[in-house]
Amino acid sequence: SAVISQKPSRDICQRGTSLTIQCQVDSQVTMMFWYRQQPGQSLTLIATANQGSEATYESGFVIDKFPISRPNLTFSTLTVSNMSPEDSSIYLCIGMNTEAFFGQGTRLTVV
Amino acid sequence: QQPVQSPQAVILREGEDAVINCSSSKALYSVHWYRQKHGEAPVFLMILLKGGEQKGHEKISASFNEKKQQSSLYLTASQLSYSGTYFCGTERNQGGKLIFGQGTELSVKP
Structure with a gap:
């Protein structure tokens, strides 16, 4: 199994600013993904973080708003840009070989 | 395409x-x-995995009917610790993305 460290665990940010969330895996994983989860809701896939190339975004999510990096097989970042209150959510990093391993999540509040 | 889970919520003793x-x-x-x-x-x-298998994990087991594209999670002799929200996640291809269902909230009461 893999252990995923995600930080920050929570933050309160001003609208119009940006926040970068980091995800570090203790071993190599084939796939890394970024999800968003509203309280009491399911997990919505934002994008697949591709090593060394541009991320693959799901419908409704764009690179300008959610730039993602994955420089190697164990690290990825997600930036939430030009934040608005609608971006308040829990952001989760997932590493996956066969099964998925979750980061602890980042609880973001935009005021 | 998000998989559909049912029921949305269940309360057990x-x-x-x-x-x-x-x-x-x-x-x-x-x-x-x-x-x-x-x-x-x-x-x-x-x-x-596809192939129609069943698996068990303590008193929790599951089946996958590939033809019907359905999976079921079985919780037997539920314990208080089983309470939580259960999500299924589906992959259409090996190494592909994982899409989660909307979740089933399970509450086990004493």
Whole structure:
């Protein structure tokens, strides 16, 4: 199994600013993904973080708003840009070989 | 295409059984099951690959009917610790993305 460290665990940010969330895996994983989860809701896939190339975004999510990096097989970042209150959510990093391993999540509040 | 879970919520007494279903409109490579407790990240329970297999994990087991593109999670003799939200996640291709169902909230009462 893999252990995923995600930080920050929570933050309160001003609208119009940006926040970068980091995800570090203790071993190599084939796939890394970024999800968003509203309280009491399911997990919505934002994008697949591709090593060394541009991320693959799901419908409704764009690179300008959610730039993602994955420089190697164990690290990825997600930036939430030009934040608005609608971006308040829990952001989760997932590493996956066969099964998925979750980061602890980042609880973001935009005021 | 998000898989559909049913029921949306279930309340049990300790020792009772429950079944949670997960259906997809598309052919699947695998179905994953996760449990999430309030305020925590989801935790992996099991994965079922196409080929129509069944798996067990303590008193929790699951089946995957590839033809029907359905999976069911069986919880027997439920314990208080089983409470949480259960999510199925589906992969259409090996190494593909994981799409989660809307979740089933399970509450086990003493």
